[in-house]
Amino acid sequence: MPIINIQILEGRPPEKIKSLIASVTETVSAELDAPKERIRVLVTEVPKTHWGIGGVATSDIPNR
Template identity: 65%
Template sequence: MPIINVQMMEGRPKEKIAEVIHNITNTVSETLGSPKESIRVIVTEIPKTHWGIAGVPVSEK
């Protein structure tokens, strides 16, 4: 059972997250030959205060 973890900054619309889950599921199914029912996609949204780029939280940029 493939399990795919996706981490991204918070703030995207729920429809876009659903689209990512759908597309990842299809890609993994086609690539590995796994049935879609066995594929798990976990999306974790990280607050911008908890995501740093070049030593600075994104919330401060």
């Protein structure tokens, strides 16, 4: 059973997350010849205060 973990910054609309789950499931199913009902996709949204780039919290970076 494939398990795919995706970590992204918070703030995307729920419909985008659902679309991501569907797209990843389709791709993994096709590439691994795995039945879709056996594929698990976990999306974790990380707060911008808990994600750092170059030693700086993403919440402190303009336009992020």
